[in-house]
Amino acid sequence: MAGELASPTASPRITRGSSRRVAAFRLLRRRLIQAVPLMLGVVVINFVLIQLAPGSFLELMTAENQVSDPATIALLRKTYGLDDPVWLQLLKYIWALMRFDFGFSYRQNIPVIDAISVHLPATLLLMISSITLALAVGIAAGVVASMKVRTFWDTLVSVVAMFFFAAPGFWLGIMLIVLFSVKLGWLPVGGMATIGGASSGFTAVLDILHHLLLPTLALGLFYAAIYTRVMRSSMLEVAQLDFVRTARAKGLSRNRVTISHVLRNALLPVVTILGVQMGTVLAGSVVIESVFSWPGVGSLLFDSVSSRNYPVVLGIMVLGSLVVIAANIAVDLVYMWLDPRIEIR
Amino acid sequence: MALPLEVRGLSTTLFTRRGEMKAVDGLSLSVGAGETVALVGESGCGKSLSALSVMRLLPDPPARIVGGEVRLNGRDIVPLPEEGMLAIRGKEIGMIFQDPMSSLNPVATVEKQIVEVLLAHTDLGRWQARARAHELLELVGMPDAARRLDEYPHRLSGGMCQRVVIAMAIACSPSVLIADEPTTALDVTVQAQVLALLKKLQADAGMAMVFITHDLGVVAETADRVVVMYAGRKVEEATVDDLFEMPLHPYTAGLIGATPVPGAARAERLADIPGMVPPLNALPQGCAFAPRCTRVMDRCLTEKPALTVPGPGRLVACFAAERG
Ligand SMILES: Nc1ncnc2c1ncn2[C@@H]1O[C@H](COP(=O)(O)OP(=O)(O)OP(=O)(O)O)[C@@H](O)[C@H]1O
Ligand code: SF4
Ligand SMILES: [Mg+2]
Numbered sequence: 139m140a141g142e143l144a145s146p147t148a149s150p151r152i153t154r155g156s157s158r159r160v161a162a163f164r165l166l167r168r169r170l171i172q173a174v175p176l177m178l179g180v181v182v183i184n185f186v187l188i189q190l191a192p193g194s195f196l197e198l199m200t201a202e203n204q205v206s207d208p209a210t211i212a213l214l215r216k217t218y219g220l221d222d223p224v225w226l227q228l229l230k231y232i233w234a235l236m237r238f239d240f241g242f243s244y245r246q247n248i249p250v251i252d253a254i255s256v257h258l259p260a261t262l263l264l265m266i267s268s269i270t271l272a273l274a275v276g277i278a279a280g281v282v283a284s285m286k287v288r289t290f291w292d293t294l295v296s297v298v299a300m301f302f303f304a305a306p307g308f309w310l311g312i313m314l315i316v317l318f319s320v321k322l323g324w325l326p327v328g329g330m331a332t333i334g335g336a337s338s339g340f341t342a343v344l345d346i347l348h349h350l351l352l353p354t355l356a357l358g359l360f361y362a363a364i365y366t367r368v369m370r371s372s373m374l375e376v377a378q379l380d381f382v383r384t385a386r387a388k389g390l391s392r393n394r395v396t397i398s399h400v401l402r403n404a405l406l407p408v409v410t411i412l413g414v415q416m417g418t419v420l421a422g423s424v425v426i427e428s429v430f431s432w433p434g435v436g437s438l439l440f441d442s443v444s445s446r447n448y449p450v451v452l453g454i455m456v457l458g459s460l461v462v463i464a465a466n467i468a469v470d471l472v473y474m475w476l477d478p479r480i481e482i483r
Numbered sequence: 484m485a486l487p488l489e490v491r492g493l494s495t496t497l498f499t500r501r502g503e504m505k506a507v508d509g510l511s512l513s514v515g516a517g518e519t520v521a522l523v524g525e526s527g528c529g530k531s532l533s534a535l536s537v538m539r540l541l542p543d544p545p546a547r548i549v550g551g552e553v554r555l556n557g558r559d560i561v562p563l564p565e566e567g568m569l570a571i572r573g574k575e576i577g578m579i580f581q582d583p584m585s586s587l588n589p590v591a592t593v594e595k596q597i598v599e600v601l602l603a604h605t606d607l608g609r610w611q612a613r614a615r616a617h618e619l620l621e622l623v624g625m626p627d628a629a630r631r632l633d634e635y636p637h638r639l640s641g642g643m644c645q646r647v648v649i650a651m652a653i654a655c656s657p658s659v660l661i662a663d664e665p666t667t668a669l670d671v672t673v674q675a676q677v678l679a680l681l682k683k684l685q686a687d688a689g690m691a692m693v694f695i696t697h698d699l700g701v702v703a704e705t706a707d708r709v710v711v712m713y714a715g716r717k718v719e720e721a722t723v724d725d726l727f728e729m730p731l732h733p734y735t736a737g738l739i740g741a742t743p744v745p746g747a748a749r750a751e752r753l754a755d756i757p758g759m760v761p762p763l764n765a766l767p768q769g770c771a772f773a774p775r776c777t778r779v780m781d782r783c784l785t786e787k788p789a790l791t792v793p794g795p796g797r798l799v800a801c802f803a804a805e806r807g
Contacts, residue, residue, distance in 0.1 A: 379585065380580060380582060380585040380586050381585060381586055381587055381588040381589070383540060383580070383586075384580060384586045384587065384588075384648065384651070385588065385596075385599075386540055386572065387538060387540060387572055387573060387577070387578040387580075387652075388572065388573035388599060388600040388603060388651060389568075389569050389570065389571070389572040389573035389574055389600065389603050389604060390569070390573075390599065390600075390603060391565075391566075391569055392565075398591075398599075399588050399591065402590050402591075403588070403589070403590055476590065477589075477590055478589070478590060478635040478637070479589055479590075479635070479637045
């Protein structure tokens with residue numbers, strides 16, 4: 139026993155509950171610290187890219203208002219700091235960002251942050267509902283397929299998953315609209331709320347959910363297909379591990395073992411992939427928003443790009459990255475909660 | 484009274500793409516209450532598949548029991564449906580596996596994994612089960628048992644993991660315990676502790692134990708009787724004393740590192756028996772050990788030696804041993 143007690147794993151420590159909370163806190167702190175240089179990189183790269191883009195909002199603005207007087211233009215350039223060297227503009231931008239100042243949107247005549255925050259909740263709602271759908275459907279279908287491996291059900295799940303994996307989101311969105319909105323008339327074609335409908339209360343919530351369903355399917359089913367396949371193979375892999383046999387040797391039924399031992403272990407790869415895909419979910423939602431006229435940042439991004447409203451474009455990029463980083467941290471914490479082997483020193 | 488475990492003519496076949504292979508071929512063995520029978524043989528000779536056959540936990544496909552009986556306290560469990568086995572595994576028969584670290588679910592606490600078997604087979608409530616799990620951990624000599632309940636397996640050493648597995652296996656006081664190389668993966672000092680623990684638990688509860696190993700040193704320490712397997716078949720059986728005193732089968736002799744001729748002086752210890760275990764799908768026509776045997780005769784190449792009784796309490800399957 140002396141040998142065991144001397145082993146490093148047996149050193150004295152605080153009890154499990156609080157030690158895991160401490161570890162979670164450390165993870166959070168480490169991720170937040172890592173996020174700072176990451177965000178800085180995002181800002182610099184996007185800022186430089188925007189500089190490389192043709193034209194500026196000033197040209198558009200002066201053209202639209204038929205300002206051709208060089209003195210006025212020079213004054214405007216000076217006002218907006220466009221004559222400064224790029225690095226100085228960048229530093230000024232970063233300095234402003236630190237005070238949560240994203241600049242001013244000339245087009246809407248409001249601060250960029252206000253323009254974006256009108257649209258951000260709709261996008262977040264779509265992302266969250268799509269991920270929730272993808273996880274619920276993907277995990278359930280993957281578990282079923284693995285429990286019925288090499289049967290009709292397994293094949294059916296594979297074929298359906300293959301379909302949604304291969305179908306482009308915008309095409310799927312249009313097909314859903316054609317079927318459920320145009321042909322059957324069950325669901326709205328687009329938008330987020332019925333015009334002239336209730337603006338608050340339970341009916342308003344229901345109305346939004348009603349509008350949310352199709353875009354969620356169009357965005358989420360692709361990810362559901364991925365999670366189905368990952369979950370299925372992960373379940374089958376974990377089922378081969380030694381501890382599953384130990385659990386069976388205790389007299390637990392195959393199904394009991396699957397639910398209480400295999401499932402949680404099998405979730406880990408799904409969670410990993412979820413974290414990696416946060417960025418693509420956001421990008422995907424931009425496309426789906428335009429199909430369904432969903433009033434999220436996607437539509438704002440389109441408008442802003444076409445009107446060369448670069449401060450807004452840049453703001454969306456920066457805030458989008460922030461959302462993705464935050465979502466990744468959340469996913470890391472979930473992973474840690476699922477897998478006690480993750481320890482942060 | 485019926486013996487706790489009586490295996491008769493057990494045959495388990497692997498149905499693979501490369502053909503059918505007899506991994507366990509007509510194995511018989513019986514274990515009385517409080518007795519330890521060691522099952523020994525080189526890697527791949529079918530020890531684990533024999534144990535899993537008895538547990539009815541074979542990986543199917545490819546492995547399936549094709550014949551024989553496994554009598555547990557007098558009742559043949561081979562024909563039982565899976566539901567019937569659920570009440571037996573963990574209750575009448577417990578099993579301990581080779582690699583303790585991978586035998587436990589990494590994302591479940593020690594408590595959950597012990598309590599689970601109690602809830603499956605006893606009337607204990609959750610709190611009583613937890614208290615019992617604590618008792619069991621103390622019984623298996625887990626240091627600091629109360630705190631280990633809430634621990635996850637990765638925080639435990641190999642020896643401690645194996646103690647947890649042992650606690651789960653004996654939680655419902657089974658009459659038969661199968662230990663499949665329970666100490667192979669452990670450090671030498673921890674090995675000795677775990678062996679001592681198993682022996683003590685067995686003596687206290689009067690369990691019948693099948694102890695699988697390829698370490699003859701361990702056999703000498705733990706077993707009452709020894710069954711030697713080669714290529715899926717039993718080739719020799721004897722009490723520990725008889726076996727070490729005078730191994731009859733050339734294979735056993737090779738394992739022990741002694742000359743098989745009775746009365747002859749002991750040769751210098753062999754590190755290994757020269758040659759390889761033949762693959763199961765290419766077993767020689769006659770004695771499976773013939774290609775490696777120092778005493779091979781013409782007859783050995785064409786005929787399979789049957790088990791014979793060379794003396795009281797002994798069995799051997801070898802033509803040379805029959806003639807003495
Ligand atoms: N799932 C399987 N699929 C195919 N062959 C298998 C499988 N399990 C075991 N075998 C084969 O069956 C034979 C007996 O295996 P078994 O695990 O019983 O050996 P063992 O005596 O326990 O060896 P070890 O000392 O290495 O544990 C080996 O030849 C092995 O390759
Ligand atoms: S039967 Fe022949 S080949 Fe087989 S072990 Fe005995 S002597 Fe050797
Ligand atoms: Mg084995």
